[in-house]
Amino acid sequence: MRIALDAMGGDFAPEAIVKGALLATEQLDSNFEILLIGKEDVIKSLLLEYGYTGSGIKVINATQVIEMGEHPTKALTQKPDSSIAVGYGMLKAQKADAFCSAGNTGAMLVGAMFSVKAIEGIMRPSIAGLVPKLKGGFGLILDVGANADCKPDVLEQFGEIGYVYAKHVLEIDNPKVGLMNLGEEEGKGTVNTQAAYQRLKANQKINFIGNIEGRDLFNDKADVIVCDGYTGNIILKMAESIYDILNEKSMHDPFFDRFNYEAEGGSPILGINGNAIIGHGVSSPVAICNMVLQAQKMVASDFPEHLKNHFAEE
Structure with a gap:
């Protein structure tokens, strides 16, 4: 290799x-x-x-x-x-x-x-970020910066790309795919996320579990988190800042230490x-x-x- x-x-x-x-x-x-x-x-x-x-x-x-x-x-x-x-x-x-x-x-x-x-067949390649989970292991969030604005069909593809990565690279059996939104209900969100929800829901190739909220980022509700690059980049940078703040205050915890960008080293282009x-x-x-x-x-x-x-x- x-x-x-x-x-x-x-x-x-x-x-x-x-x-x-x-x-x-x-x-x-x-x-x-x-x-x-x-x-x-x-x-x-x-x-x-x-x-x-x-x-x-x-x-x-x-x-x-x-x-x-x-x-x-x-x-x-x-x-x-x-x-x-x-x-x-x-x-x-x-x-x-x-x-x-x-x-x-x-x-x-x-x-x-x-x-x-x-x-x-892929409309827009994505940059993915690895998200530490409270019960161990990592999930995946995409996109985190390559595509600031995304149409519903692109968001649907992110779900498929993330599903394949989580299954074969992270070795998660039948990964759960969630759409980042401002509420769990099916009708919540922007015009784009509402349309993306319907496309993901109808997609038989993935295990779509519906909308998730920001508080679900680190729990086990979803293994793959779908969002546009604008939203994903903000989430990623906020997570990095949490680690930096805790580190500056000499506060260390095994879970939060995994927020350190050094833990995985980089973001794959998928x-x-x-x-x-x-x-x-x-x-x-x-x-x-x-x-x-x-x-x-x-x-x-x-x-x-x-x-x-x-x-x-x-």
Whole structure:
């Protein structure tokens, strides 16, 4: 298994990325290879500095870097040898089984759409977030930022995409799908969510349990939480802030510690012909390590193939 990692992406790159890759090699067996993409001389110098002598890391040269504030489409067009462009090129050519980056989020999304592209039948790929559950394990919320406005048919597809991910990657038997709304009753919500409810209710491919409210986020009412990217991003950032506040006040609890973005390392892009994960811009070595391990789990589950089969069914 080959996992490509953008060594130049993130606020603390390349040092944090290289250190994270080294942490990941300690947990991966000899069948895994991490492909560090970026400025070869810089990466090799860091590997030497950190005393790495193993064979689990290979350096792939990329002479350009897409900075965090650059326009995604322009940057990818003008910087074809950037670490993100090279990473997606390797994913498309099947020279890598997954691609991870803590770099420019927009470039990661645009790169996915222009290289590996969306799976046939999927209207809008989504960014998903992992939600810790009070009784253990994780649920999934999507979208969390890729699609601010979503029509009912797109929200319905998010339910299907999330169902397949929860079943095959999170290994939840017949995942429960809920629609985030401002009330549990069927008639609640906006015109879009009311229409989405009816589509999800009629969908025989998923286990739709109806509307859920914000208070149901962390309980076991739903394993998959469907919402537009505007709502999902607010929820995700609020959860991160809860952890930050508790941490600042030196208040620690095993459940709330799982709100830390480092726990899973990144958010997968779902609905594309490949495995890609976007990490937090301020990713630490621990977060990078966990992002690589999450990618390993996605690859091992063969998630894109399961999704293709799901949408190929009539």
